[in-house]
Amino acid sequence: MIEKLIAYFSKFQALSEDVKNIIRNDTEIRVIKKGTILLKEGQIPKDNYFIIKGSIRQYYLKNGEEKTSNFFIEEEWVLPFTNINKDGKSACYLECIEDSHLVIADDKQGNDFLEEFPEFYKTSQLILEKEIIRQQNEIAKYVNQSPEERYIDLQKNHSELINRVPQYQIASYIGVKPESLSRIRKRIATDLRLKKE
């Protein structure tokens, strides 16, 4: 299992055997049940997560309504320290939406590791850059896309999510009620049929 994390890091930078062994010995992988809340709004985040298998949903709770802001799947990092209010407390919730295998890396552990193996900063930097690109992409969707366009984008670029995630969460992610998502899906299906005829 841990070899998946090593293979992931190796995409960014060749790792020495020393670094690989530290990762093998010191990394904690946890199996987490579907439905587990990893972090609640108002809690102080301590851990970061790398998804070996499974998926995590990030959502906000506003007036009792869950508002999904992101889904994370295999080979993605979830960095809750980036999602805090000024008081350092989490602004959102994180939930495992499938049975998941997660690498748990607390902030201190990550920093200690970088102190000991500063050559790893380069990989760390590339991972953070990737994360910023991902988020800018999310912002671009809010700015430019209608809910229907967001759904089509999801079908095109993240089709795996549509089958793995409950429909009400997909609806909340594209910013509509579940009924509207049904209508959007019907409209898209009709358009496709008309195009084929």
Place this chain on the structure above:
Amino acid sequence: MIEKLIAYFSKFQALSEDVKNIIRNDTEIRVIKKGTILLKEGQIPKDNYFIIKGSIRQYYLKNGEEKTSNFFIEEEWVLPFTNINKDGKSACYLECIEDSHLVIADDKQGNDFLEEFPEFYKTSQLILEKEIIRQQNEIAKYVNQSPEERYIDLQKNHSELINRVPQYQIASYIGVKPESLSRIRKRIATDLRLKKE
């Protein structure tokens, strides 16, 4: 002028005199006129910007309409390489909205600097983390706030922007037409007056 950049970096990490001197000798500061487009959609980004003085607006052009996604002011980085399509080309526009003094740092220069002074990776990492926090905060606004709430948030947390930026750009940033922004401002003013009475 360059001392402002050095002071900024020093907030994250003590800099050696060597590093300070490299920054003093090798950094290019450019004075850019208000209204200059720094980058267009479809261009390949090459430079990053640190704002010494002035401001930059990021926007998308959709069906001929400018959709403002971000404002950047003094002591902020603008990292256009984070805002690209899969083909590596910019997805958005960047415009100086005031006469600005910018540090221009091209990607290669940044990477060469890190290779030569790897101790600087730590600062680089902290800056990227700050940027992710900023963006998560932007996403949270899209997910949780109505245009009126976004305007109130802007008044509370970035009041300097409201006076420095044309109103039509503020309207586009909170996702409404300029007429709606006028209505929102009137409503907020009335609410304030009622509260005082």
